[in-house]
Amino acid sequence: MTDVPAAVAAGDLSFVDAEALHDWVVAQRWFGSKAREVTQIDVSEAVALRTEAPMLVLALVEARFGEGTHETYQLPLGLRPAAEGWEQGVIAQADGWTVYDAFADGAQGRELLHRMRQGDQVPVEDGALRFRWAESAPQGVAGSVEVRPVGVEQSNSSVIFGEALILKAFRRVEPGVNPELELLRFLSARGFEHIAPLAGWYEIEGRQIDATLGVLQEYLAGARDGWELALDGIAREPDALLERLRRLGGVTGELHSALASEPEDPAFAPDEPSAEAMALLTADIDEQIERVFLELPDEGPTAELAGRGQDVRERLQVLSATGAGGRVIRTHGDLHLGQTMLTERGWVILDFEGEPARPLPERRLKRSPLRDVAGMLRSFSYAAAGSRILRGAEPPERWEAQARQAFLDGYRERVDRFLLPPGQDAIDRLLAVFELEKAVYELRYELNNRPGWVGIPVAGIARLLDEA
Numbered sequence: 001m002t003d004v005p006a007a008v009a010a011g012d013l014s015f016v017d018a019e020a021l022h023d024w025v026v027a028q029r030w031f032g033s034k035a036r037e038v039t040q041i042d043v044s045e046a047v048a049l050r051t052e053a054p055m056l057v058l059a060l061v062e063a064r065f066g067e068g069t070h071e072t073y074q075l076p077l078g079l080r081p082a083a084e085g086w087e088q089g090v091i092a093q094a095d096g097w098t099v100y101d102a103f104a105d106g107a108q109g110r111e112l113l114h115r116m117r118q119g120d121q122v123p124v125e126d127g128a129l130r131f132r133w134a135e136s137a138p139q140g141v142a143g144s145v146e147v148r149p150v151g152v153e154q155s156n157s158s159v160i161f162g163e164a165l166i167l168k169a170f171r172r173v174e175p176g177v178n179p180e181l182e183l184l185r186f187l188s189a190r191g192f193e194h195i196a197p198l199a200g201w202y203e204i205e206g207r208q209i210d211a212t213l214g215v216l217q218e219y220l221a222g223a224r225d226g227w228e229l230a231l232d233g234i235a236r237e238p239d240a241l242l243e244r245l246r247r248l249g250g251v252t253g254e255l256h257s258a259l260a261s262e263p264e265d266p267a268f269a270p271d272e273p274s275a276e277a278m279a280l281l282t283a284d285i286d287e288q289i290e291r292v293f294l295e296l297p298d299e300g301p302t303a304e305l306a307g308r309g310q311d312v313r314e315r316l317q318v319l320s321a322t323g324a325g326g327r328v329i330r331t332h333g334d335l336h337l338g339q340t341m342l343t344e345r346g347w348v349i350l351d352f353e354g355e356p357a358r359p360l361p362e363r364r365l366k367r368s369p370l371r372d373v374a375g376m377l378r379s380f381s382y383a384a385a386g387s388r389i390l391r392g393a394e395p396p397e398r399w400e401a402q403a404r405q406a407f408l409d410g411y412r413e414r415v416d417r418f419l420l421p422p423g424q425d426a427i428d429r430l431l432a433v434f435e436l437e438k439a440v441y442e443l444r445y446e447l448n449n450r451p452g453w454v455g456i457p458v459a460g461i462a463r464l465l466d467e468a
Contacts, residue, residue, distance in 0.1 A: 127206030226340030249410025325421025
């Protein structure tokens with residue numbers, strides 16, 4: 001039999017059944033490559049954080065694929081004596097111990113919180129696993145604070161501490177600073193009030209990888225989710241909702257102005273778009289249009305666009321003819337109603353990690369702030385449709401157009417106009433390019449995942465064609 005505590009202390013997890021680990025990892029919602037053949041899952045790093053029961057090991061595992069590539073995932077492991085009968089998140093039984101997902105255990109969550117508060121550092125090969133506490137973090141959460149996991153999530157895992165703090169752990173780990181940490185650290189240091197301030201984080205720097213592993217923020221207890229608020233408001237209080245969306249536009253403008261407020265910081269200084277920026281963007285969207293229209297059904301909800309792929313491409317060329325204009329800055333990267341919450345202090349914007357499906361270096365690129373604006377405008381289309389599909393309530397006539405106008409009015413009032421192209425026509429054209437990009441992406445996604453929602457991007461693309 002293996003001396004499990006000794007093996008854990010040495011960072012040796014070879015006693016965990018490899019097949020059980022493989023089967024458990026590929027079955028999780030956060031595992032992003034379910035359609036690919038996983039040839040092997042190996043533990044690439046294992047750092048013991050507690051060697052007394054319940055033991056805690058922070059592991060990084062590599063999922064290897066048939067074509068020779070791999071992905072890295074964070075997997076904190078808890079270990080309890082099998083006699084305790086632990087049942088949550090169980091991965092395997094090994095030599096009298098139950099091995100399980102540590103995020104299912106409040107005691108393990110408290111261990112991570114404690115280490116962040118203490119600013120601990122644990123050696124790893126050629127580096128360290130570092131825990132950090134932000135200067136502006138609240139001091140009141142400690143000791144035997146209640147810990148509860150958040151419900152099912154798609155790509156990350158989160159736990160809540162005492163209804164005061166929330167930890168988001170990035171399951172898919174990529175080299176480099178995660179933009180969530182980077183932007184929260186920047187905005188928290190400048191006192192930007194429309195975020196959940198950064199409280200702490202943990203990261204690894206070693207021979208295997210340098211990466212952000214998790215971010216701790218204020219938990220917005222009692223706040224209302226922006227998506228749910230919109231669905232409720234469309235039917236019950238449409239005029240009040242429009243005023244709230246105008247204020248959300250103002251907050252978005254303030255966010256972009258704040259992110260562009262440090263001209264001496266190369267990571268955040270506003271830049272002029274390169275001469276080829278619009279050409280590259282147009283070429284990328286054009287390729288997406290070609291792919292999705294190649295196999296577009298000519299019946300059903302896509303009939304309105306059947307045979308119009310060339311029309312869409314020509315519309316793109318007309319819109320992009322004026323060039324990019326304005327400035328490129330660090331942006332939210334995936335802004336929509338579901339990334340917002342309405343609190344007692346007003347709107348708060350969440351989830352600055354960008355689109356998880358995109359590579360991390362791409363998510364850290366500077367872009368036109370109008371790309372965020374386009375994402376929110378598309379979200380209003382989804383809210384109007386969601387009101388019908390999910391609530392059975394017909395939106396008031398012209399609600400979507402009014403919502404767009406309210407948001408844009410608020411945005412224009414608060415954004416630094418230096419960041420936008422000169423002249424309203426140039427702004428409208430660039431905004432339409434980003435809306436088209438988003439709608440084409442949505443069309444492909446809905447065709448593959450939610451056929452009942454295909455009509456939403458179809459209507460958005462048709463509207464952009466009609467405006468020609």
